[in-house]
Amino acid sequence: MSLIRTSCLGGTLTPFLYPALLLESAVPSSRRLLFARRLRSSSQRCTYSTAEYASSQDEAPTPDYEHLNPTPDNYSLTPFADRCILTVEAGSGGHGCVSFVREKYIEEGPPNGGDGGSGGNIYIQAVRGETSLHKLARRRLMKAGRGRNGQGKMRGGERGADVLITVPVGTIVREIQRRDAVEDAIQAQEDARWYGNKPAPEEEEEGMPEGEERGVYRKDQWLVFPGTIPSELNRITFPKLPPPRRSHLASLQPQAPMWLDLDKHMETPLLLAAGAMGGLGNPHFVTANMSRPKMATRGHEGMKISLQLELKILADLGLVGLPNAGKSTLLRALSNSRARIGNWAFTTLQPNVGTVVLDNHKGRPTVFKRGRDGEVKENFTIADVPGLIEDAHLDKGLGLGFLRHVERAAVLAFVIDLSAGDAVAALKLLWREVSEYEALREKELNADTERRMVTYKPASRRSAQEQAQAQAQAELDQPNFDHSIDALPLLTSTTISSKPWLVVATKADLPDTQQNYADLQRYLQDVKMGVQPHPSSRKHAWKRNLQSVPVSAIRAEGVEVVPQLVMDLLEE
Ligand SMILES: Nc1nc2c(ncn2[C@@H]2O[C@H](COP(=O)(O)OP(=O)(O)OP(=O)(O)O)[C@@H](O)[C@H]2O)c(=O)[nH]1
Ligand SMILES: [Mg+2]
Structure with a gap:
């Protein structure tokens, strides 16, 4: 039995993509191997028998990742309303x-x-x-x-x-x-x-x-x-x-x-x-x-x-990316979600929220963290939201509706497709849209506050006509039962640029993506050190513990480190 287990682990310890690059990342390697071992061993079942084992000794079993590359009609739609x-x-x-x-x-x-x-x-x-x-x-x-x-x-x-x-x-x-x-x-x-x-x-x-x-x-x-x-x-x-x-x-x-x-x-x-x-x-x-x-x-x-x-909070982690970047595939690789995947833009039309279970049901969680209430976190949620295109803040594509969801995640993961050209340019584009939206929201909030401010006027100074007008306006403002929500002020939340974020570079299995990732990593390092401005060009934007991970979501490689990174950022 122990032999079988050793062999399974042999399969799970496939080196990460670009091992040399990842060594530079801030996750200590001992920790990384630990997640890899725990996560893989829980998701990948060793189903073959001892007899089969003998024949498969030379050839490590290829894990079944069919669910990460499904046919477009293989999905389950979960209804959603925020x-x-x-x-x-x-x-x-x-x-x-x-x-x-x-x-x-x-x-x-x-x-x-x-x-x-x-x-x-x-x-x-x-x-x-x-x-x-x-x-x-x-x-x-x-x-x-x-x-x-x-x-x-x-x-x-x-x-x-x-x-x-x-x-x-x-x-x-x-x-x-x-x-x-x-x-x-x-x-x-x-x-x-x-x-x-x-x-x-x-x-x-x-x-x-x-x-x-x-x-x-x-x-x-x-x-x-x-x-x-x-x-x-x-x-x-x-x-x-x-x-x-x-x-x-x-x-x-x-x-x-x-x-x-x-x-x-x-x-x-x-x-x-x-x-x-x-x-x-x-x-x-x-x-x-x-x-x-x-x-x-x-x-x-x-x-x-x-x-x-x-x-107010849609999920712990929000996936932000261009259409077809591989957000839904990443969600599937990390959770039990059955989000729709297709090789075309806007496969996802409404958010899919998946839950990543940190407990491997063996009495020891894969990632050990306590939440704000002091309890050990057993899971965290990920929201895969529709793709974002240029000028989304002007309501292009699925525009503002989508950006509203981004605002409601505690941590953001920018999902960048390494095979689709310059990764740094893609990251900058995403941040430009997000920060434009942030500016728009600020304006909206200010206007709303102003609209609600009442200028004091002593009653005696008001003419009868003014009073009648004010009363008519008050009647108009009075919402009918279960109809208008205009009477409520807009909800405020943490500004997007001050949320902790990380970059998940996907499709790293495709050829000629290594250089692209290296450039991206260098850029992020520069942003962190203050050599380059923050991509949002906002003053107090978050960049303290900026990290990136190369992954191949379709082969579930490299995704093991994501839960630990997210849990660390959730603490920020
Ligand atoms: N080679 C490779 N292909 C991938 C990877 N991740 C996703 N893909 C493919 O990329 C295509 C798009 O993937 P999706 O997960 O649907 O992308 P998305 O970002 O959710 O797209 P939208 O919902 O349209 O915004 C699919 O054909 C996936 O099979 C990866 O890591 N490697
Ligand atoms: Mg999708």
Whole structure:
């Protein structure tokens, strides 16, 4: 058995591409060999038997890398969305019950209607392993269960079912608008305190019908005994409505308007909206004058909140490269992704996020690093995004949409095709587009901040016409329910040029690429030492620990060092 293992390792210890060049790179060689051994041994299975071993002793087994050079139709498309608008609706409360004790020899029993159950709550939880918001984008509305109605014999209604929304770590949740029936009811009762049973001035303007009951006198909030005949109905005098009630859980809700930055894995869910309380059964309305009340209240309506969800961090590593550079092949070589590969530009049209598992399931991770939360990192994610072309910052090709994804990776890997001409020129072109986009974003952010700044003007100095205009504008700005997200300020993130980056030079297996790589390495060394300006020409651009690796993704050679490099940069 040990013989077989030795032979397998013999196969895995194929020297790296351009070994002489790589020796200069900053990864210590002892470490490099260690990753090579661990990664290869986990991905490459030694499936042949002892008998086969004898025959294959001279000839090392050729590993099966068919999945790295698949036919164009051999792929699986993973749906992806990095932002969405979602409306969440907490459960409404069940209605109270009107019922009376019915027993032998008790002709007119006392009331025994139960209270309605409270509605289900809405929770949110950021969890590791999720990479996209597409499931929520498709749902659009998440509704918790309604509480069941109360029943006779003092039986309370059952609570509504809760809803848990799971989102990827790095999601920002922002409130667009909310409708809270309890808040409205409190307001209406407040109005009724001031205006009695008469309509409030705004209601009068809205043209509410004369004689309609309001506030504590609203009749539509009551339920009456089913056996009540219509003539009796008119004679019933309803007591004042009890004050609107909120669930005690409501105090745990984040303050409105909500702005949550879920940038850590959450062990327990967070309450977004508590379910509404159920109505009260008829025993609550017993008074000295009315021993058998024939009414109960309806449950409150659940709170409805329209939210915008956006991924602030798309992945730990973002692959930036020209079309056809080999980004998807690199992703396949590093992870279990089945991204589409084709020998033409724009094979990838939307980001593919793959996960690189660092644990080889033998009790020892291939790369040992602790995350910000102090836990050993078991994996990291890579986003393979569509190719970038010249003038992408002017929205050419898949332009701005693509650059938005680049902004959301913690570390960037510039994927350069060594067989496609001058690698340094390709790197400079990519950086030019990225830094143009950065400048564009800065301008956009400044404009947004300016738009939100309000100039103070004392109210008395404003003319009536100005006031009317301001009010009309405010009405226009007020977004309709679950429609506009213009009211939200733009999200900010770390500028692209200050993110740590590395260069992955691919297709190093092709002939005549060695010189190209040597030139690229020299250029990067110059940038690092400050001899050459940073390719982004930005002042505080990151260049502290600049590195490059030559790889042949199609043969999975040289890619072993990438996880360690990325993990080191993630710590920066
Ligand atoms: N010889 C060689 N060919 C490679 C290597 N990596 C990728 N290729 C080939 O290059 C072509 C493009 O690869 P992709 O991975 O689809 O490139 P991409 O950068 O994802 O392309 P877009 O999605 O269009 O931006 C395919 O035919 C791959 O087989 C490599 O390391 N060596
Ligand atoms: Mg691709």
